[in-house]
Amino acid sequence: MxxxxxxxxxxxxxxxxxxxxxxxxxxxxxxxxRGTTILELGTGxxxxxxxxxxxxxxxxxxxxxxxAAMLAAARARLPAEAELHVQRLEDPLPAGPFDxxxxxxxxxxxxGDGKRDLxxxxxxxxxxxxxxxxxxxxxxxxxxxxxDGVYDTPSTVAEQLAWLRDAGFAQADARMITGDLALVTxxxx
Numbered sequence: 001m002x003x004x005x006x007x008x009x010x011x012x013x014x015x016x017x018x019x020x021x022x023x024x025x026x027x028x029x030x031x032x033x034r035g036t037t038i039l040e041l042g043t044g045x046x047x048x049x050x051x052x053x054x055x056x057x058x059x060x061x062x063x064x065x066x067x068a069a070m071l072a073a074a075r076a077r078l079p080a081e082a083e084l085h086v087q088r089l090e091d092p093l094p095a096g097p098f099d100x101x102x103x104x105x106x107x108x109x110x111x112g113d114g115k116r117d118l119x120x121x122x123x124x125x126x127x128x129x130x131x132x133x134x135x136x137x138x139x140x141x142x143x144x145x146x147x148d149g150v151y152d153t154p155s156t157v158a159e160q161l162a163w164l165r166d167a168g169f170a171q172a173d174a175r176m177i178t179g180d181l182a183l184v185t186x187x188x189x
Contacts, residue, residue: 008045008073015047019105019134020144021178026104028175028183029132030055035099038062039126041089041118042106046074048132049082052102062094089118096125104132108154112163115155119167123188129169131184132177135160142179157182 006014015022030051036059040049043063053059062083065071071084078084085094089110101122107115122129134154137143147154157174161184164172169186176182 006044006067006070008067008070011045011070011073015105018146019181021181025132025177025181025183026051028177029102029104029130032130032183032185033100033102035059035128037096037098037100039094039096039098039101040064041093041101041103041122043074043084044070044106046077048102048104049074049078053079053082062098064089064091064094090114093121093125098126100128100130101126102130105134107131108134108152111153112155112159115160116163116166119160119163119169119186123164123168127189128187129164129185131160131182131186133182133184134180135182137180139179144178145180154180157184160184 026048029048033052034056038052038059038061040061040063043049043065049061049063053061064085064087066088068086071086075084110118134145136154136156161172161174164186170188172186174182174184
């Protein structure tokens with residue numbers, strides 16, 4: 001994955017400006033993420049974590065992000081007991097076990113092999129996975145989010161569902177939020 005550094009002070013504004021359906025995607029992920037132990041991949045400034053924790057009072061959150069600056073912003077917003085770690089998606093995941101792993105707008109930065117590997121590692125530590133991310137739409141004209149092809153390497157929904165099943169998730173489903181934003185859910189049983 002190519003390195004890139006977001007500015008925590010402008011991140012939310014950029015997402016709202018550049019990602020049509022961003023708020024709907026966040027809400028959809030939070031509605032599906034149920035559990036008492038939650039792993040978040042790509043915590044950023046804590047947008048997703050706040051929504052997920054609001055729907056799961058008393059849950060324990062462990063979050064990872066490659067950016068220390070983004071996690072510092074998240075630390076200021078999240079409960080003190082949230083465990084936040086500076087690490088990349090390619091690094092070994094926290095041991096778990098977790099009821100659910102969530103990720104919003106982070107996994108599309110991995111290429112296909114990276115996604116397959118990550119999905120296997122998620123299946124090793126979590127019963128469920130909820131992903132909200134940019135995907136390659138079935139119809140090219142449905143693409144509205146600017147993709148650079150270097151830092152952004154989305155895959156199709158069909159590819160990701162197959163990789164999740166191969167990783168050990170018995171059920172994997174998706175629904176489109178917009179033409180190129182999808183909510184993907186997977187569970188072991």
